[in-house]
Amino acid sequence: SQTIHQWPATLVQPVGSPLSLECTVEGTSNPNLYWYRQAAGRGLQLLFYSVGIGQISSEVPQNLSASRPQDRQFILSSKKLLLSDSGFYLCAWSVGVGLKYEQYFGPGTRLTVT
Amino acid sequence: AQSVTQLDSHVSVSEGTPVLLRCNYSSSYSPSLFWYVQHPNKGLQLLLKYTSAATLVKGINGFEAEFKKSETSFHLTKPSAHMSDAAEYFCVVSSMNYGGSQGNLIFGKGTKLSVKP
Numbered sequence: 001s002q003t004i005h006q007w008p009a010t011l012v013q014p015v016g017s018p019l020s021l022e023c024t025v026e027g028t029s030n031p032n033l034y035w036y037r038q039a040a041g042r043g044l045q046l047l048f049y050s051v052g053i054g055q056i057s058s059e060v061p062q063n064l065s066a067s068r069p070q071d072r073q074f075i076l077s078s079k080k081l082l083l084s085d086s087g088f089y090l091c092a093w094s095v096g097v098g099l100k101y102e103q104y105f106g107p108g109t110r111l112t113v114t
Numbered sequence: 115a116q117s118v119t120q121l122d123s124h125v126s127v128s129e130g131t132p133v134l135l136r137c138n139y140s141s142s143y144s145p146s147l148f149w150y151v152q153h154p155n156k157g158l159q160l161l162l163k164y165t166s167a168a169t170l171v172k173g174i175n176g177f178e179a180e181f182k183k184s185e186t187s188f189h190l191t192k193p194s195a196h197m198s199d200a201a202e203y204f205c206v207v208s209s210m211n212y213g214g215s216q217g218n219l220i221f222g223k224g225t226k227l228s229v230k231p
Contacts, residue, residue, distance in 0.1 A: 043223045044204070044221040088155075090157055100208070102160050102163050106157050108157050
């Protein structure tokens with residue numbers, strides 16, 4: 001069966017510090033991968049998605065970047081965190097591209113920027 | 115463009131009574147629709163999905179939803195609420211051309227379900 005992991009589970013970082021969040025998927029090959037942010041009162045916002053190694057699409061211009069160095073690994077990064085980067089970050093995967101494919105979510109990372 | 119509206123930000127029911135969480139969608143084509151549940155500080159779990167097959171969809175934990183094209187609705191129901199159902203629920207529509215990729219999801223703003231003993 002497929003599983004998705006995220007770490008760390010929680011993170012407290014000062015403004016201006018770098019960020020690296022990792023997501024890995026097990027039990028499937030060539031998944032579509034997604035990064036979402038969930039901020040209080042703002043719902044889920046798609047940040048990045050990837051259909052293959054090295055292929056990243058950005059949905060929202062911002063302070064963050066994403067990379068996919070391996071087939072089942074997706075990394076969210078920042079060089080300098082802002083207060084507004086605080087939130088709950090969720091990684092997700094799907095088996096393919098298309099309207100009928102649901103996404104499966106990881107447990108999330110709670111990021112607090114102080 | 116596709117969109118989804120959850121009509122209630124908060125619903126409160128008593129344990130053992132029915133649950134109704136309302137969702138309306140807008141789509142220029144036949145959509146795929148999903149309901150997800152999120153418990154506090156957890157990821158989202160898929161409850162059920164509609165992908166143009168049967169209009170009444172049964173999901174996990176006794177939940178079901180009915181796709182009504184004429185009303186552009188996809189309401190989530192459960193006959194009898196349990197305390198463990200207390201969570202936030204998201205109605206989701208799959209996008210045709212969101213960000214240039216088919217299948218990206220558009221989330222509603224969520225409905226928080228409270229269950230009173």
